[in-house]
Amino acid sequence: MTDKEPAGVATRRAAMRLLDAVLRQGVPLEAALANAAAGLERADDRAFARAIASEVLRRLPDLDALIDAHTAKRLPGDAKARFALRIALVQARALGTPGHAAIATVLPLMDGGPRRLVHGVFGAAMRADARLPDPPSLPKAVEKRWRKAWKQEMVDAARAAIAAPPPVDLSLRDPAATAEWAEKLGGASLAPGHVRLPRGAAVAELPGFADGQWWVQDIAASLPARVLGQGEGRSALDLCAAPGGKTMQLAAAGWKVTATDMSGPRLERLRENLERTGLAADVRQADVMAETPEPIYDAVLLDAPCSATGIFRRHPDVLHRATDRAIAGLAEQQAAMLRQAAGWVKPGGVLVYAVCSLEPAEGEAVADGFAAEREFTRDPIRPEELPEGITAGGAGRVRVLPGTMAGEGGADGFFVARFRKG
Ligand SMILES: C[S@@+](CC[C@H](N)C(=O)[O-])C[C@H]1O[C@@H](n2cnc3c(N)ncnc32)[C@H](O)[C@@H]1O
Secondary structure, three states, rough: OOOOOOOHHHHHHHHHHHHHHOOOOOOOOHHHHHHEEEEEEOOHHHHHHHHHHHHHHHHHHHHHHHOOOOOOOOOOOHHHHHHHHHHHHHHHOOOOOOHHHHHHHHHHHHOEEEEEEEHHHHHHHHHHOOOOOOOOOOOHHHHHHHHHHHHHHHHHHHHHHHHHOEEEEEEEHHHHHHHHHHHOOOOEEEOOOEEEEOOOOOOOOOOOOOOOOOOEOOOOHHHHOOOOOOOOOEEEEOOOOOHEEEEEEEOOOOOEEEEEEEOOHHHHHHHHHHHOOOOEEEEEEOOOOOOOOOOOOOOOOEOOOOOOHHHEEEEHHHHHHHHHHHHHHHHHHHEEEEHHHHOOEEEEEEEEEEEEEOOOOOOHHHHHHEEEEEEEOOOOOOOOOOOOOOOEEEHHHHEOOOOOOHHOOOOEEEEEEEEEEE
């Protein structure tokens, strides 16, 4: 920052770096934060840079339409002037920043001609009183893909779901105490072991966080471990386990858990989570594909790496990174991992495959391909195993789409299938 730079410019510069990382380099927003916000000392400035970038990603198609409606000559998608305009307009039209502050803090990021252009386009949009639509539009490619896979109704529900940040869900270490925790935290429970808090709840300050009575986990993300039921001392292998939401559920449900993941930093978070909650698991760093499948377990859970389009409400960057090609590559990786995971299952044991994706190529198609293998049969998930409002579809698999539990604040997109060996 130079001495003459107006206050707030560094925050917008960090927001611009974040958007560049997501949109031009395909990096997840969370992973880009440390670098992009390195120059910002204050936590609230870092949080604001993230909020600006997040809101731009939530409303990108509409911001671009607004920019295009006020420029004589179309700006390239990756032009710095377009990035600056997105940042200025999202503040003025969605984040409540006064127009003069929104533009004054982005102009220093531009030089010469583009600076005049940004000033001119912003001024024209403001004079025309141009607004962003609510609910926001999804990126065209995503709308097209989801309409084809799930029909227009799902696209409409997804647009409604991205309009506002979702509530905060907690999973409890002791499901028997659900009513007690719901009351103590001022939340509502939608299933045993679950409490839903209003959006924006400052979780680290709430009772029960420090002593590990609960952890943050969307209700949809709690399904894969729920459908494994009570462990009663039996063994479970949690593959791709970090940061450990499902490991903790399994340990709390009485499973003797082995948790593996290939990422050292993510396993560190898993260990911290176990320590905070006082739950136990044997934790190992391992690549699923490089391991020999032994010993064998009563249950194996594969929460596979995926496009993560199911978590678009909290992480709108996923919508801009999940290309058809990326999805196809991830689906192939999941199919290979599932075949590998099968080797760890005891005869008569259970295998659960899950992804937080809204792409049938990753959920249904991978499960169908696997079901064709002889030694496993489909093990349909029964209604009584699921929270009210979530249903199992064809072949007893669970597909959570936007619109599920809409009246209660919705749920992340998820797919869960269960198989039995032999
Ligand atoms: C969807 S996340 C898992 C979330 C976790 N199950 C939970 O509930 O908190 C996918 C995980 O897969 C891990 N991963 C990706 N490829 C892997 C591989 N080949 N072997 C092991 N872990 C892998 C990633 O490090 C990431 O932590």
